[in-house]
Amino acid sequence: MTRRAAPPALLAAAGIVAAGAVLPVAYLAWVVLGDLPQWWETVWSARALELLLRSVGLAVAVTAATVAISLPISWLTVRTDLPGRGVWSVLCALPLVIPSYIGAYLLVSALGPRGELQGVLEGPLGIDRLPSLYGFWGAWLALTLFCFPYVLLPLQAVLRRMDPSLEEAARGMGCSGWAAYRGVVLPQLLPAVGAGALLVSLYVLSDFGAVSIMRFDSFTRVIYTQYRSSFDRVGAASLATLLVLVTLVILWLEARSRRSGALHRSAPGTARPPRPIALGRWRWPALAFCAGVVGLALALPVGMLALWTTRSISGTVEWGAVFTAAGHSLLAAGLAAGVAVLCALPVALLAARYRGRWPRLIEGGAYLGHALPGIVVALALVFFATRAVVGLYQTLAMLVVALVILFLPQAIGAVRTAVLQVDPRLEEAARSLGRSPTRAFVSVTAPLLRGGVAAGAALVFLTAVKELPATLILAPIGFDTLAIDVWRTTSVGFYERGAVPSLLLLAVSAVPMAILVLRERSDA
């Protein structure tokens, strides 16, 4: 029962995990803020403010574009008789699988200067210059195309649950279709739009892959170049704290809007399925819109990847290096997944079964990685390892720690759900049958948590294997992973050489994805 105090051993284990997640970043803040005048000088400079403006501008532009794409698509795929709406739904979710740096590289190689499109146009039309894709608009395009499912998916979920009779009631009172949508449907969608927009803006602010390929100087790229080129680590760290402040402001805004926002009530599950709205002649522009989005976000990158892969294979592939990198990717992500679920267990148990100040605080601490860009965590660990725990620098362990801090929240989420599904009465039953608390947990609760733990591990693996900035900064010298390989070759224009590692990366992350999807199916 939740009303009893948590066992000290559990509290201690979860406390250690939370402290471990918070410590490096706290250390970074302590070091940077220790020299407040210098921090202020770095942060309150024209350059830093311009950087802030650029990053926030990009986040706002991408968020607006993803909402603008998702609102019509969600409505078309859920509420109308759009031909093949099931297929469009699936196709529109798939861009989420493509890591931003791979997507950006494939876009650049297609639409950028001296890209494939120009090659096609040059012959018959004599066009030898396309507007440059590099910079703000390139980053905006890439991030919009590969992030919009974050908004689309929750929108579709809400639309599916929404009671259609509300909309019909509005129509019955004389509203036109559009007025009914704006007056009744849209307000109910707002919380989902907000949640999706938060995810997108946090993603944009923390993204390193797309902006670095698109050569757009946002926070993460500037922090990285500063860290790499000048060894001005304190300067990079000062900018990193500014970036953290921005993400915290966004989280705070979101929490505030959720508190003041209208309670949105979804209809009970028994609501009859809505009758699809007939599109009539509008079917063709609707189809064209969906096809355009899917074409740019999915068909184009997949086609380019296929093109580069065939060219690459018919040329020369350093298979040895590729497989070594794949091995490294599997090793780092696998270790991260294993360690993350081990760390998640005590935190999830505590959070799911006990209330009070300490459990809340510990859960909050363990969730810190959720709000932190990868590059900040990496930088924090560099500081921590070079100044506080010297033996850790340039080891695989440090990379794994960073990945665990970043993705621990996903593992906790999955395990916590599993814990909540296990009735605490089962453990009590085991105790009344003579088992000690530990043995009751091992013989009853643990076997029942297996599925949730596997899902958590798969989720962490999936994201860790694609992770770029922390891996780039923390991987020991010579420990190239697939992500590093892709980024290093394609950021300097060797598109062919990036193809095979990209394909492998997608294949490797497809396996845990399939596990997750199949599990969800069997649960349903």
Place this chain on the structure above:
Amino acid sequence: MSAISITGLHKAFGAARAVDGVDLEVPEGEICALLGPSGCGKTTMLRLLAGFETPDAGTIRVGERLVAGDGTMLAPEKRGIGMVFQDYALFPHLSVAENVGFGLPRGERSSRVDELLELVGLAGLGDRHPHALSGGQQQRVALARAIAATPALVLLDEPFSGLDAALRASVRGEVRSILERAGVTALFVTHDQEEALSLADTVAVMHAGRIEQIGTPEEVYGRPATRWVATFLGEADVLPGEVTEGQVDFELGRLPIDPGFRGAADVLVRPEAVSLSLGSGGSGRRVEGRVVQREYFGHDQLVHVELPSGRRIRSRSLSHPVWHEGDRVHIAIDGPVNVFAPTGSP
């Protein structure tokens, strides 16, 4: 010897006093029902006994052994108390046989499990998983699991609430005979008076963290100790009366009852103690009333009658004779009534 003896038990959650000074003795081999409305503290009592909650004050003994209180707090696994949970809490990842054998030492598991499955009438179903069983079967698995290690005491938390009404009556009989054959003392918690009265040897009626009355089913129903017990257990109508010299006067007559006080009183009359007869004739002081409503249940009927004073009283009788609204009837008291000091009530 008592299987359970509880003295001065207290347990509060924050400001809510869930158990507020309970004393209870349950003789060995008996089936005792802890009966009360939801929120009266009966489930907390069970959890205190099982060892899932620590008492604030008081002692709990199981047999001779002190299990809680006086600085002792024995862990649940050391108490040797079997428990049947409200939703059975069967281990979903284990088979029926593994569930039943969970608390048994490895060596004697298989033979004892077969014996238990036989006892509860589930022989041959040991390889099934709990989700493949019906509600009644699941309940018997839970019971077999709880008595497997021959505990001195079995606790049952609302054991029949998960079953549909049609099944309940038959399962009740089965459970009683299984408990008797196993020879264990059982304490079960319920909010259903019919369940408590029909299944238990002793009924402890609980209200607001205290036990209002302990007695046989006949005692608590027929001679309720407090007005609350009388109205909680079964139907009753309240009529004002006057106690004088070992008798009570009220609208339906004069009865020789000595409640131990004098003056104004509330007379509680159960519907089955009110008999109706037709028309005039007959001797003595009979009161005449008018039928205002009739509820027909097949095997019996409940007739609402308006008295000359305008008060109403209910009469429960077999299905005959058939009364109709507007019928004039004679009313007589034909059974025990209970008299309590008035509490400023209707």
